[in-house]
Amino acid sequence: MxxxxxxxxxxxxxxxxxxxxxxxxxxxxxxxxxxxxxLAASLAIVITGTAxxxxxxxxxxxxxxxxxxxxxxxxxNEIGTETHHATNGTAGGETHTTTTTWWNSSTVATGExxxxxxxxxxxxxxxxxxxKPMRAFQLYEAPLGNKxxxxxxxxxxxxxxxxxxxxxxxxxxxxIEYLRxxxxxxxxxxxxxxxxxxxxxxxxxxxxxxxxxxxxKDVENQLxxxxxxxxxxxxxxxxxxxxxxVLIESVKEATSKEGYYQLSTKNIEExxxxxxxxxxxxxxxxxxxxxxxxxxxxxxxxxxxTGAYSSYAGVFDNxxxxxxxxxxxxxxxxxDIGKENAEMLMNYIEENATLRHNEEFGExxxxxxxxxxxxxxxxxxxxx
Amino acid sequence: xxxxKIVDLFFERxxxxxxxLSKKHGQLFRKIAYNVLGNDADAEExxxxxxxxxxxxxxxxxxxxxxxxxxxxxxxxxxxxxHHQTAEKRNSFYDTALDxxxxxxxxxxxxxxxxxxxxxxxxxxxxxxxxxxxxxxxxKRYWYSESVTDIAKNLExxxxxxxxxxxxxxxxxxxxxxxxxxxx
Numbered sequence: 001m002x003x004x005x006x007x008x009x010x011x012x013x014x015x016x017x018x019x020x021x022x023x024x025x026x027x028x029x030x031x032x033x034x035x036x037x038x039l040a041a042s043l044a045i046v047i048t049g050t051a052x053x054x055x056x057x058x059x060x061x062x063x064x065x066x067x068x069x070x071x072x073x074x075x076x077n078e079i080g081t082e083t084h085h086a087t088n089g090t091a092g093g094e095t096h097t098t099t100t101t102w103w104n105s106s107t108v109a110t111g112e113x114x115x116x117x118x119x120x121x122x123x124x125x126x127x128x129x130x131x132k133p134m135r136a137f138q139l140y141e142a143p144l145g146n147k148x149x150x151x152x153x154x155x156x157x158x159x160x161x162x163x164x165x166x167x168x169x170x171x172x173x174x175x176i177e178y179l180r181x182x183x184x185x186x187x188x189x190x191x192x193x194x195x196x197x198x199x200x201x202x203x204x205x206x207x208x209x210x211x212x213x214x215x216x217k218d219v220e221n222q223l224x225x226x227x228x229x230x231x232x233x234x235x236x237x238x239x240x241x242x243x244x245x246v247l248i249e250s251v252k253e254a255t256s257k258e259g260y261y262q263l264s265t266k267n268i269e270e271x272x273x274x275x276x277x278x279x280x281x282x283x284x285x286x287x288x289x290x291x292x293x294x295x296x297x298x299x300x301x302x303x304x305x306t307g308a309y310s311s312y313a314g315v316f317d318n319x320x321x322x323x324x325x326x327x328x329x330x331x332x333x334x335x336d337i338g339k340e341n342a343e344m345l346m347n348y349i350e351e352n353a354t355l356r357h358n359e360e361f362g363e364x365x366x367x368x369x370x371x372x373x374x375x376x377x378x379x380x381x382x383x384x
Numbered sequence: 385x386x387x388x389k390i391v392d393l394f395f396e397r398x399x400x401x402x403x404x405l406s407k408k409h410g411q412l413f414r415k416i417a418y419n420v421l422g423n424d425a426d427a428e429e430x431x432x433x434x435x436x437x438x439x440x441x442x443x444x445x446x447x448x449x450x451x452x453x454x455x456x457x458x459x460x461x462x463x464x465x466x467h468h469q470t471a472e473k474r475n476s477f478y479d480t481a482l483d484x485x486x487x488x489x490x491x492x493x494x495x496x497x498x499x500x501x502x503x504x505x506x507x508x509x510x511x512x513x514x515x516x517x518x519x520x521x522x523x524k525r526y527w528y529s530e531s532v533t534d535i536a537k538n539l540e541x542x543x544x545x546x547x548x549x550x551x552x553x554x555x556x557x558x559x560x561x562x563x564x565x566x567x568x
Contacts, residue, residue: 002491002568004467005503005568006568007463007482008500009501009503009507010507010527011463012500013504013523014511015448015452015453015456017508017511017519017523017527018455018456018527019451019452020516021519021520021528022451022452022528025539260467
């Protein structure tokens with residue numbers, strides 16, 4: 001409690017100190033010979049560095065990240081292990097491979113997660129043409145199912161996903177890469193909602209060693225119920241609670257009260273079972289535009305078959321449950337699980353988990369009171 | 385690219401703003417997140433969330449310093465995420481640094497203990513009394529949650545020197561707060 005108060009107080013120190021500390025360099029007197037020696041060394045580094053970068057600078061490409069890891073080659077058999085392999089970009093004709101136990105930016109193909117211009121891909125196939133590419137790094141936990149078909153994928157750099165998906169005619173666009181690829185099932189998951197793609201040709205920001213998840217962009221409109229969602233994405237195999245903590249917030253007249261609950265291993269399993277035992281109808285966008293609640297419970301979860309790297313759930317005392325999954329693309333699923341079930345979940349946490357702290361925040365911006373705001377908020381900042 | 389130009393890019397709603405921001409200050413933001421969360425994967429997610437948040441808050445905000453503006457958002461998200469983490473994951477520079485300083489903040493069980501706003505104001509007033517080096521060391525250690533070794537390495541000091549300086553600064557902080565009757 002004391003530490004949290006100190007942390008929060010420190011958070012609000014004057015920005016000038018934050019900037020000054022970031023730029024602070026120790027002042028000391030420097031002998032001329034040392035100074036010039038340092039300059040000469042710096043020049044040598046600049047010249048050498050520029051020479052090394054020339055192949056990339058010339059092509060306007062980003063050099064692959066430097067890694068000290070041993071170079072390895074990934075293959076399909078490695079999916080399902082705790083080791084994740086990714087081949088970085090092939091600028092300069094070189095292939096750099098890193099090994100890691102979890103995703104980080106250096107394990108993704110160069111430019112794959114760039115913000116200014118993302119690399120998008122669209123499968124040229126009547127069945128899978130509307131599937132959106134998600135990131136690849138979850139795949140070591142998404143076992144490979146049967147091969148479905150051979151396809152061509154159009155790879156494309158764009159600032160906006162929708163531009164790419166909504167364009168009707170790509171004729172004459174020289175930036176498009178035409179890549180041969182194979183489409184696979186995600187084991188136990190309906191291909192109607194998600195598949196894996198393995199490229200046979202190397203793309204500008206794609207690898208031939210990953211299996212990329214593609215999710216049907218119409219999936220939000222095709223679901224009939226929460227149970228349907230669970231079955232299609234095989235929640236039984238791929239859903240699990242991510243952290244040991246659940247946040248319960250209540251709001252009354254613009255005042256928010258929140259409590260963090262610590263879950264035991266048993267609680268985590270039971271919460272998962274309770275979540276997976278639920279059913280409910282799909283809540284429409286119209287309904288989400290006008291509703292309110294006074295109590296919310298939220299927690300993070302993994303749902304690997306959706307291709308998401310980050311997911312969290314909100315359960316509201318009006319009976320709604322919203323499941324958000326996002327990666328390079330974003331999906332939000334809303335269901336009406338009933339007030340009694342929402343209450344049951346919150347009661348379960350309050351009665352079985354351990355309250356870590358419960359603090360009155362006074363006038364607050366922590367809570368949002370309509371679902372419309374929540375949807376906007378969750379697209380921007382998942383845990384805020 | 386100058387910080388001001390990066391802010392202009394946000395106002396023009398150009399997504400290259402994020403790329404430029406990341407290029408210029410990304411390493412620092414990643415370090416802040418890493419120091420709190422203690423692992424690359426969570427730090428990376430945190431940075432992505434922070435960039436989303438920045439994209440949605442500039443405009444209307446036009447920060448005087450985009451570095452500290454974004455750094456604050458990163459730290460805030462990282463700390464929030466930190467509290468969601470499992471107990472065994474909760475072992476970072478952030479926790480160590482907080483442990484270190486909390487012993488120097490006077491405790492008070494009474495209801496008139498300082499709230500976070502008062503404590504923030506006290507921190508600001510205290511930092512104003514420090515010389516440039518002490519101020520930088522304090523902020524690096526307790527705001528950026530940098531390890532003593534990292535601070536020493538980056539500023540070309542010895543870890544021992546940094547430890548001694550920080551210990552004196554903490555002592556100064558205790559006296560400063562006691563003198564003003566601030567406790568939590």
